[in-house]
Amino acid sequence: MKRSLLFLYLFLICGVLVAQQKYSFKIAKLKYNGGGDWYANKTSLPNLIKFCNQSLNMNIAPEEGVVEVGSPEIFTYPFVHMTGHGNVVFSDAEAQNLRNYLISGGFLHIDDNYGLDQYIRNEMKKVFPEYEFVELPFDHPIYSQKYTFKNGLPKIHEHDNKPPQGLGIIHKGRLVCFYSYETDLGNGWEDAEVHNDPENKRQEALQMGANILAYALTQYL
Secondary structure (H helix, E strand, O other), X not given: OHHHHHHHHHHHHHHHHHHOOOOOEOOEEEEOEOOOOOOOOOOHHHHHHHHHHHHOOOOEOOOOEEEEOOOHHHHHOOOEEEEEXXXXXXXXXXXXXXXXXXXXXXXXXXXXXXXXXXXXXXHHHHHOOOOOOEEOOOOOHHHEOOOEOOOOOOOOOOOOOOOOEEEEEEEOOEEEEEEEXXXXXXXXXXXXXXXXXXXXXXXXXXXXXXXXXXXXXXXXX
């Protein structure tokens, strides 16, 4: 209960500050230790935010924040995005802070940018030792917010010739972490000239990203 109240208090403070700039809320990218490129896909979140503001009538601040795993500031964001290619290390204190954030109402979206998988599974075990990632069924509501994906995650970039998977950690009936694996949504959110993806692929990626963000907010509210 105290953790939930702390989350609400910090989020309200953030809301007041963001409201002064005429935005409803702000989302953040997760900065982690271990040497992995947490800062990858520099144009992806701004493009996703713009898409959500235009297509879903959201009012998100146009530039994302950056928040460290162990920082109390993480509680001021309803949605945190994590990506990268390489190594990830959570200290015990960071893992506990991330756990507190997630069980108190926060939401983490992890997007494997190729190479993250072997590290993030181990580190999320520090956060939730009692849970495993489970594959979400295609009829899960995360695939049918404004946009419908009858076959689950779209395939944006090819890595190891595997089908895309939408994996989740569920705590007390609530999806607290969504892990998009073997799809690379974040690359699809980037400026068109970065990867030269076909426009239909970019739209699929943005629409799925909008679904994830919309679903996360319904879980928080």
